Amino acid sequence: MSRLQEMLVFVRVVEAGSLTAAADQLDLAKSAISRRLAELEKRLGVRLLTRTTRTMSLTDAGHNYFEQAQAVLAAADAADASVRSESAQLAGRIRLATPLSFGIAHLGPALREFALAHPAIEFDVDLNDRQVDLVAEGFDLAIRIARPSDSQLAARRLTTVRRVVAASPAWWQEHGMPTQPAELAxxxxxxYTNEGQSGWDYTTADGQQGTVRLRTCLRASNGEFLRDAAIAGLGVILQPTFLIHQAVEAGDLQPVLTDCDWRDLGCWAIYPTTRFLPQRTRALVDFLAARFGAAPYWDNCLSGQA
Amino acid sequence: MSRLQEMLVFVRVVEAGSLTAAADQLDLAKSAISRRLAELEKRLGVRLLTRTTRTMSLTDAGHNYFEQAQAVLAAADAADASVRSESAQLAGRIRLATPLSFGIAHLGPALREFALAHPAIEFDVDLNDRQVDLVAEGFDLAIRIARPSDSQLAARRLTTVRRVVAASPAWWQEHGMPTQPAELAxxxxxxYTNEGQSGWDYTTADGQQGTVRLRTCLRASNGEFLRDAAIAGLGVILQPTFLIHQAVEAGDLQPVLTDCDWRDLGCWAIYPTTRFLPQRTRALVDFLAARFGAAPYWDNCLSGQA
DNA sequence: TTCTTTGTTCGAATATTTCGAACTATGAGC
DNA sequence: GCTCATAGTTCGAAATATTCGAACAAAGAA
Structure with missing residues (x-):
């Protein structure tokens, strides 16, 4: 008589695209998923999804049921959440995805702090620079640098991600330190691979906008790799302060034109809109937003030089 | 993880007003109800209803949760019903309440026919002339003669309940057979007890309306009792045709002024609006409406005399 | 064609749910 | 104010449901 569980299984299978993936997400054996699904179809007397070993597609009835079941699950979660006492400790699992560098350097310490305050919450963190499909892979939450474009997802800004132009002190000494953005040319x-645009947009302290284009001598898909190359004196980088602030403090990198604004990317928490947002997830997002804040600690490296 | 079951138990307890009554309705031991409720409250970390051995009242949180849980249950049922295949046989239990006389004489045969066509449906029929509280007593359906006034309930008209003035042939012979309603005075x-009004409203065949008042010589709360008294020659009755048609056909009662309309009461199916109407219940109501029809068989007794 | 991967099926192990009886307590009725 | 019927709770045992893991079958990729 566990109909809600049947609905959950069905919805997750559809979202994940396969029984195996849904089984992983729900921490169940795939045999259990298969059985549940078969039972649900038997109870309804209708086939919800036609499945072969490789492909899987919703029937009309399945499509219809999927939307309704999704709504029922969200309503049930909302009902529970609306009366759940504040004193009841947060519990459950949070599956989250985060970019690798940011995850290790900044999310990690924050998460450890949060975990200590909420011992009943279990975390499942996927550190990965690829763009994950939140819904299909069953994540509750993802951290992204730069605003996401998918309108299927809700996004909340956690903090600013200020970028700064930097190079090794030796580089500036040899090639000259610019006093205007245009001199970077x-x-x-x-x-950074997939940087997209071919130039760097900027706004100077007195409000002038412009774009400067530099010649590339090295391209890579990882910020730390580029940072280390810059430290080694290979060239100039435009990277988030969260990535290079230690190198700056240590004197290995020297930022320039710090009163210039190089388009703030922002650090975002994103989550599916189709699912109900559990209180634990909301609490984590609130915590991260408060902890990083409008002026995150990693921007302190610029305070003496702005 | 059977949250829907928890919600169901909670909702039925609130509706029934006690754990014991809810246990009866759900066919569960009251210990199971108690346990479920305790577990739900523990999971939510909040007290939903304050209960002593005698009284029971909703907390604010409970009130809130009740409404939401009710909606979730209805949504879940609706989701299932909307995809449930037509071929899937109807199953489950229908708890229904019906007035005694009508239930024995007419609902009984109809229900037996319906039950044979749907062997997986289980029936729980309460034959009782008192006005039952559909929600509190957990009925899915009630049959009522005369339109119900409770706006909390949905009502569907099953058939007409035509009434006719009748007495024993001996009575008419002795006291004269009226040719005008007014002559009944x-x-x-x-x-019939609780008949309410003190006069009989009528509309003649040519559209004239009026009221005629008779002196009462016997009052009773059961139609069959009055019918038998009329057969015995104690006086005139105004009773539904479904109650007296056999006596008319047998010649024990003789109707008069049959081209007159004495306010049609109607036979109604009523059910709670808060709950989702299961397909089996809808099927039964449809069946009854079709079987009785606009001109029910018990009105045939008048066909030769109208 | 072969091989990997996916969904299904099965019995055994596990967890959950239920029952019924004994217990406690409340408030109605005398 | 006392008694007693009745309502909710608690407990261990029994019944039920759910899950796992391994063996199997089949579809599509290489």
Missing amino acids: SHRHLE | SHRHLE
Whole structure:
């Protein structure tokens, strides 16, 4: 008589695209998933999804049921949440995805702090720079640098991600330190793959906007890799302060033009809108937003130089 | 993890007003109800209803949860019903309440026919002339003669309940057979308790309306009792045709003024609006409406005399 | 064609749920 | 104010449901 469980299984199978994936997400054996699904179909007397070993597709009835079941699950969660006492400790699991570098350097310490305050919450963190499909892979939450474009997802801004132009002190000494953004054009830069645009947009302290284009001498898909290359004196980088602040403090990198604004990317928490947002997840997002704040600690490296 | 079951138990307890009554309705031991409720409250970390051995009242949280849980249950039922295949046989239990006389004479045969066509449906019929509280007593359906006034309930008209003035042939012979409603005023009548109004409203075949008042010589709360009194020649009755048609056909009662309309009461199926209407219940109501029809068989007794 | 991967099926192990009886307590009735 | 019927709770045992893991079958990729 566990109909809600049947609905949950069905919805997750549809979202995940396969029984195996749903089994992983729900921490169940795939045999249990298969059985549940078969039982649900038997109870309804109708086939919800036609499945072969490789492909899987919703029937009309399945499509209809999927939307309704999703709504029922969300309503049930909302009902529970609306009366759940504040004193009841937060519990359950949070599955979250985060970019690798940011995850290790900044999310990790924050998460450890949060976990200590909420011992009944279990975390499942996927550190990965690829763009995960929140719904299909069953994540509750993802951290992204730069605003996501998918309108299926809700996004909440956690903090600013300020970027700064930097190079090794030796580089500036050799190639000259720019006093205007435009002077960067004569420098070589270490480019982040998928940076998209071919130039760097900026706004100067007195409000002037412009774009400067540098020649690339190295391209990579990892910020730390580029940072280390910059420290080694290979060129100029435009990278988030969260990535390079220690190198700056240690004197290995020297930022320039710090009164310039190079388009703030922002650090975002994103989550599916189709699912109900559990209180534990909301609590984590609130915690992260408060902890990082409008002026995150990693921006302190610029305070003396702005 | 059977949250829907928890919600169901909670909702039925609130509706029934006690754990014991809810246990009866759900066919569970009251210990199971108690346990479920305790577990739900523990899971939510909040007290939903304050209960002593005698009294029971909803807390604010309980009130809130009750409404939401009710909606979730209805949504879940609706989701299932909307995809449930037509071929899937109807199953489950129907608890229904019906007035005694009508239940024995007419609902019984109809229900037996329906039950044979749907062997997986289980029936729980309460034959009782008192007005039952559908919600508190957990009925899915009630049959009522005369339109119900409770707006909390949905009502569907099953058929007409035509009433007719009748007495024994001997009575008419002795006291004269009326040719106009007004002439009834000189007769004595056998009154149905709670008939309410003190006169009989009528509309003649040519559209004239009026009210005629008779003196009462016997009052009783059961139609069959009055019918038998009329057969015995104690006076005139105004009773539904479904109650007296056999006596008319047998010649024990003789109806008069049959082209007159004495306010049609109607036979109604009523059910709670808060709950989802299961397909089996809807099927039964449809069946009854079709079987009785606009001109029910018990009105045939008048066909030769109208 | 072969091989990996996916969904299904099965009995055994596990967890959950239920029952019924004994217990406690409340408030109605005398 | 006392008694007693009745309502809710608690407990261990029994019944039920759910899960797992391994063996199996089949579809599509290489």
